[in-house]
Amino acid sequence: MAEITLVEAVAMAQARAMQDDPSVLVLGEDVGKDGGVFRATEGLLARFGPERVRDTPLAEGLIAGMSVGLAAQGFRPVAEIQFMGFVYPAVDQIVNHASRLRNRTRGRLSCPMVLRMPMGTGIKAPEHHSESMEAMFAHMPGLRVVIPSSPSKAYGLLLAAIRDPDPVIFLEPTRLYRAVKEEVEDDGEAAELDRCFVLREGTDITLVTWGAMTRETLAAADALALDGIHAEVIDVATIKPLDEETILASVGKTGRCVIVHEAALTGGFGGEIAARLADKGLLSLTAPVRRVAGWDTVMPLPRMEDMYLPSVARILRAARETVNYQ
Amino acid sequence: MRAETDIGPPDLDPNHYWPLLRYLDKAGAAIAPLSEALDGRDRLIPLYHAMVLTRTFDQKAVSLQRTGRLGTYASSLGQEAVSVGVGASMNKDDVLLPAFRDHGAMLWRGVTMVEILQYWSGDERGCDFAGPREDFPVAIPVASQAPHTVGVAMAFQLRRQKRVAVCILGDGATSKGDFYEAINACGVWSLPAVFVINNNQWAISEPTRMQTAAPTLAQKAVAAGIAGSRADGNDVVAVRDAVSRAVEEARAGRPQVVEALTYRLGDHTTADDARRYRDDAEVSARWQEEPILRLRNYLVGRGWWTKADEEALIRDIRAQVDAAVEAYLAMPPQEPAAMFDYLYETLPPSLAEQRRLAEDGDG
Known part of the structure; x- marks a missing residue:
């Protein structure tokens, strides 16, 4: 292989x-x-x-x-x-x-x-x-x-x-x-559509993301683990139709959620996930749902793209604030 | 005759390169001899029947809309020869990709009056044609069916089937990139596709001169490297001849554009009032060129049609239309769950909850 x-x-x-x-x-x-x-x-x-x-x-x-x-x-x-x-x-x-x-x-x-x-x-x-x-x-x-x-x-x-x-x-x-x-084995085996993948199991906070941001999110989860915070990382994979059960079950367990995406914040798909949590998972939440996303700006040209992309530091800050929320 | 390889000078004369094919003059007299393939009682009377049916159906649909029993409707008044002529030029296993004013072609191909009424009443079941199962439903976004035509024609080519995809578009549609992208691609791949432009000279309130400075729409084919031709769209004999030849050329891998020059005698739709932008005098003058009387005069002149034939036909068609209207009005409405049941082959679980809410009347 x-x-x-x-x-x-x-x-x-x-x-x-x-x-x-x-x-x-x-x-x-x-x-x-x-x-x-x-x-x-x-x-x-x-x-x-x-x-x-x-x-x-x-x-x-x-x-x-x-x-x-x-x-x-x-x-x-x-x-x-x-x-x-x-x-x-x-x-x-x-x-x-x-x-x-x-x-x-x-x-x-x-x-x-x-x-x-x-x-x-x-x-x-x-x-x-x-x-x-x-x-x-x-x-x-x-x-x-x-x-x-x-x-x-x-x-x-x-x-x-x-x-x-x-x-x-x-x-x-x-x-x-x-x-x-x-x-990757060329075995002709399809993966399942319409479902999220749990990339890492954890008990303290759920980090929901997809696509390339899984890298920064997993890096953030590594950093949190050094502090003894166990983050569950969910790769949504199919954003439509959304597998809300997996996300709700995870947040039901952790009580905390940060959603990470590269797209601009306003009207981004993180808003839909946050709304589903407010609708069906509110009582299990112990902290407000946070979103870490691209700025609501026009996508900058390449010399500034790193300043646009959500960084591991931004994810970590939101995750720590969520975990420490009183 | 038009020379396809000789494009000529910039001030090219469209009447030389894209002559308007016409057999019957406004009064229904033959101005050119009709070949055996075009002439004859058995060939022309079915076309006449279909045009009268289309107009009678159209008038009934408009009156249903006016009395609150149909939604917005696009009448094809005055353009019956284009629509019927296209339908009659296709083989049964060809595929039609119509715009929204092509009732005559759809009826010819076996879409029922009930289905057309259902669609325009706002019921999706009207696009589930029991007859031509592979024909596309009407395209509402103008010219958006042109790229589909490329795909359907490519499917035929890939399967080595001698079938043709026939797209009907309006004059306004030729201003859109979709039209050019489609004819261009058909040229690249030598696809079995025909694009019939129903040039009724009005795109809602905009006359053709506001769409393009090109003197004809057929010549747009030149830029795509394919053949274009023009026919008098109020002469069903000319439409049938031009489109039949185009369809057979396309079947041999030579895609075609045919511009059928006609006139929209009615409003754009029942939601439009053409008197806001168009002179009554212009419309009255155009009534002198309308296609049904033209063919009837020819048939009468040949001794193939009598007053008794006409009366019997009107009686018969009215009965057919009335029966269709009755069947349409008796159709039970769709259940709310139908909104969900055809969205995907299998409804995703996340939508099951919304489906249940809709079923419970939580609208």
């Missing part, structure tokens, strides 16, 4: 899905010979040919819209949007068609497509390449929104997303693409 990066796991999952199911197609800008600008489709063209691995014209609305047409016809398109900052022309197709085709035809047509894209900051990329807009997709009924946090989760969750009968927005944290290597 080889140690691979997250981006290699993404390519491996697509290859596996294409091998197992002839209806799986890969399409997007530069996904063919170039193997994708991040190499997330590396090797697929050589293995599966230009009919199933299709370089498209530079048109995101087309990429999403043609995926809707292919999916309605029974194919399983896995489409790449090159960066999240360029997804907006495709949003019309996602919100007006992909997410509602099954519903508006009362099940006659459906849309088993995956729209993959890199998300988030941390690689010093140019303007428009670093935003985290997962909450925008989470607000759209009929979608699944999935964010892996490691190579093995990327492999398992992407396989599950491709096999899912409904549209999935699959957001790949750019910062994690090559940050770590992990042993």
Whole structure:
């Protein structure tokens, strides 16, 4: 079993899905010979040919819209949007068609497509390449929104997303693409969608996060452990539909919660989790729920991106204040 | 004839490069000989029936809306030849991707009047067509069905099926990037797709000259490297000829744009009042060109249609429409849980609670 990066796991999952199911197609800008600008489709063209691995014209609305047409016809398109900052022309197709085709035809047509894209900051990329807009997709009924946090989760969750009968927005944290290597077996085993993963068990405080922020959050949990504070760390993974049971059960145990995300604070998905805790977990709380998030600013250009990204120190400060709350 | 490879000078004459195909003049006289494939009682009378049915249905739908028994409705008054002509040019196993004013094409392909009424009453079940199961439901966001057409056509190409995806769009839709992105991609991949532009000359209150400086919409195909043509959209013979040829070209891997030039005799929808922006005199003049009378005059001139035929047809169609309206009005409403039951193949547990609340009437 080889140690691979997250981006290699993404390519491996697509290859596996294409091998197992002839209806799986890969399409997007530069996904063919170039193997994708991040190499997330590396090797697929050589293995599966230009009919199933299709370089498209530079048109995101087309990429999403043609995926809707292919999916309605029974194919399983896995489409790449090159960066999240360029997804907006495709949003019309996602919100007006992909997410509602099954519903508006009362099940006659459906849309088993995956729209993959890199998300988030941390690689010093140019303007428009670093935003985290997962909450925008989470607000759209009929979608699944999935964010892996490691190579093995990327492999398992992407396989599950491709096999899912409904549209999935699959957001790949750019910062994690090559940050770590992990042993991932190409066994075709999908991970479970619609559920949170408990990355670390603890009794004193629940830290809820997803995607790349799992790294800083786990680092914060390590630091807290040195002080004898046992943090439970939850990787939400599928933010829509939300597995609130796992979060409520954890906070029921710890009585404290800090939510960490990279996206801007206001309207971020942390607000939804905090609201669910207020609605269904209030009596188990012994401290207010805190959110550590990106600032409500325009995403800065790369020279200031480190000042935008929630740091381990910010997470630690919020966690300590929460634990010490009287 | 238009030379596809000879684009000509910048001041190109659209009538030279994109001549308007027409067989019947305003009065219904043949101005060009109709080929055997286009002419004949058995070919033309079904088109006439379908156009009369479409108009009768349309009028009934508008009156249902006016009396509070239907939601906002988009009439196709005056554009029956485009809609019916497209439907009649497709094979049964081709796929239609309509805009929201294409009742004639949908009816021709087997969508029922009850389903269309259901949809416009605000009931999703109207898009669960019992007939053409693979046809797309109407697209409300303008031109958004054009990229779907690319995907459907690619599916046919991948499966080596000799099927065609046919998209109908309005003149306003050609101003959108979706339209260009779609025809451009079809050109790149030689997809079996036809884009029929129902140019009714008005996008709500904006006439075509406010949409584009291009003298024709068909010529937009040139930029995508595919063929474009024009037909008189009030001459069902011309529409059928132009679209049939386009569909067969597309079936051979040559995607096409067809502009059918017609006129919106009615309001944009029942929520619109076209008198705010359009002269009555213009509309009255356009009534002289409308497609149904034109074909009837031709049929009568050929001795294929009599007053008795007309009366029998009207009686028959009224009965069909009345029966559809009765069936539509008798449909039981959907249960509140239906909002949840088609959202995903399997309802996620987190939504089960909301479904229960909706069922309990906690609206």
